[in-house]
Amino acid sequence: MAAPQNEDEMRVKVRDMIKDIQVAIMVTNTPEGRMHGRPMRAQKPDTDGKTLWFxxxxxxxxxxxxxxxxxxxLGYSDTKSQDFVSIAGKARVVRDKEMNKKLWTEDLRTWLPQGPEGDGIALIAVEVESAEYWDGVASNVAFAFGYAKAAATGKPAHTGENAKVAFHD
Incomplete structure (x- = not known):
């Protein structure tokens, strides 16, 4: 994909970069003001790309x-393609068994053995406010070239793309 030219294209790029990443690190804030991160199994983003589900x-x-x-x-990482995405947003807890059934994938039973209709199962909807991505170079040849250039010039190679993206107008 060519480098995005506008905010809409960058939003699409963010959605494309995270759509196949299965695990995100979700960082919340404790009542004591400390950050608390944990891995979360990511569901597919809503079609509007502005809501992520867990x-x-x-x-x-x-x-x-x-x-x-x-x-x-939320932190997403695909080390094979050297793609990384950080998403800031507002989360809310959704208690809706119909939505649970709609979003359920059978591999979730590993952590939630009672299934989508079990008691005590909820969803977290994250409304995306902003994102930052690093679209790195996955090719070993390009990486080697960047390394050689940095070693020769003493300046870091710019072998990828980095952008900040707003998800609200």
Whole structure:
């Protein structure tokens, strides 16, 4: 994909970069003001690309943390393609069994053995406010060229793309 030219194209690029990444690190804020991160199984983004979904147990500490302070940070990493995305947004807890069934994938049973209709299962919806991405060079040849150039010039190679993206107008 060519470098995006405008905010809409960059939003699409962010969605494309994270759509196949299965795990995100979700960082919440504790009541004591500390950051608390944990891996979360990512669901496919909404078609509008502005809402990201995660399943959770309703009695987990992250639910209390989100209800106390809804601002979260999500980190996505695809080391094979050297793509990295950081997403800031506001989270809310959704208790809706129909939505659970709609978003459920069977591999979630590993953490939620009672299935989508089980008691104590909730969703976390993260409304994306902004993102930053690093679209790196996945090619070993390009990486080697960047390394050689940096070693020869003493200046860092610019072998990828970095951009900040707003998700609100």
């Amino acid at each position: 399943f959770t147990r309703d009695d987990s500490s992250k639910v209390d943390e989100i209800e106390g302070e809804p601002r979260v940070l």
